[in-house]
Amino acid sequence: MPLLCIASPKGGVGKTTLAANLADALRRQGRRLLAIDLDPQNALRLHFGVPLEERAGFLAGLPRGIAWRDAIRRTPSGVALLPFGTIAAAEALAVTAALEASPALLTGPVREMLADPALLVVADLPPGPSRALELLAPLASLVLVVLLADAQGVALVPEIESGRFLGLGGLAGPAPSRLRLVLNQVDQEARLSRTVAAAMARHLGPRLLGALAREEVVAEALAEQRLLLDSAPASQAAQDLRDLAQDVAAALPRVAEPVAAGWAR
Ligand SMILES: Nc1ncnc2c1ncn2[C@@H]1O[C@H](COP(=O)(O)OP(=O)(O)OP(=O)(O)O)[C@@H](O)[C@H]1O
Numbered sequence: 001m002p003l004l005c006i007a008s009p010k011g012g013v014g015k016t017t018l019a020a021n022l023a024d025a026l027r028r029q030g031r032r033l034l035a036i037d038l039d040p041q042n043a044l045r046l047h048f049g050v051p052l053e054e055r056a057g058f059l060a061g062l063p064r065g066i067a068w069r070d071a072i073r074r075t076p077s078g079v080a081l082l083p084f085g086t087i088a089a090a091e092a093l094a095v096t097a098a099l100e101a102s103p104a105l106l107t108g109p110v111r112e113m114l115a116d117p118a119l120l121v122v123a124d125l126p127p128g129p130s131r132a133l134e135l136l137a138p139l140a141s142l143v144l145v146v147l148l149a150d151a152q153g154v155a156l157v158p159e160i161e162s163g164r165f166l167g168l169g170g171l172a173g174p175a176p177s178r179l180r181l182v183l184n185q186v187d188q189e190a191r192l193s194r195t196v197a198a199a200m201a202r203h204l205g206p207r208l209l210g211a212l213a214r215e216e217v218v219a220e221a222l223a224e225q226r227l228l229l230d231s232a233p234a235s236q237a238a239q240d241l242r243d244l245a246q247d248v249a250a251a252l253p254r255v256a257e258p259v260a261a262g263w264a265r
Pocket residue numbers: 010011012013014015016017018039041043125126127184185186212213214215216218219220222237
């Protein structure tokens with residue numbers, strides 16, 4: 001406990017970047033962290049310096065019955081990592097089919113992870129609706145929805161607010177405290193970005209948990225397969241990340257609590 005899901009109706013908004021760097025920032029607060037990649041792109045591992053040729057992973061191994069503890073990688077950051085695994089498209093579809101037939105293949109291991117009261121689990125979801133998000137959102141203490149500070153980001157806000165979030169009925173009517181938004185790639189020098197960020201902050205109030213600056217160092221950190229707080233700790237984006245990690249920590253339950261009631265509470 002607890003589980004933090006990073007999701008978005010839209011692709012390419014920075015979910016994986018946030019999942020990796022937020023896990024690292026929370027780890028630096030002294031927590032034990034496990035980061036799970038639920039996206040067949042298998043990109044989360046790259047932020048943690050795992051070599052491209054290392055293809056093993058948890059979800060990719062599900063149809064073969066891999067044990068999640070055997071798929072864990074220790075990373076230099078101290079964050080434990082469960083990569084998705086590198087697989088062909090047909091195999092990725094087989095994983096989806098396996099989850100469709102037996103949701104417990106994923107929920108069982110995640111419940112085992114959450115049984116450890118001192119462990120914080122961060123899950124990087126694929127873009128848009130997914131079986132993984134449908135299964136994990138009810139177990140999550142917090143779902144962070146990442147949007148860009150642009151017109152499309154604004155257009156998606158009503159979808160999220162209305163409970164049509166990602167088109168998943170299972171997310172209808174979440175307690176507001178468990179569903180928060182994060183704006184990524186805010187550029188204070190760009191008029192539209194600045195205006196959207198201010199309008200979203202006004203409109204969403206505390207439901208907007210934080211915002212991250214658009215800076216080249218963020219993309220460069222990934223190119224170097226490093227974490228932002230290692231590669232550019234003095235950047236605005238790094239400061240934004242530390243602030244966001246504080247706010248995430250404050251929004252998470254402090255002690256173990258049962259999750260059975262899920263979103264209904
Ligand atoms: N704050 C930022 N400033 C600059 N570049 C960023 C920022 N956040 C993310 N990026 C870059 O944007 C690109 C997309 O980021 P990322 O892969 O994290 O998005 P995603 O939402 O996980 O994408 P997908 O939907 O494909 O999983 C990457 O090249 C990343 O380095």
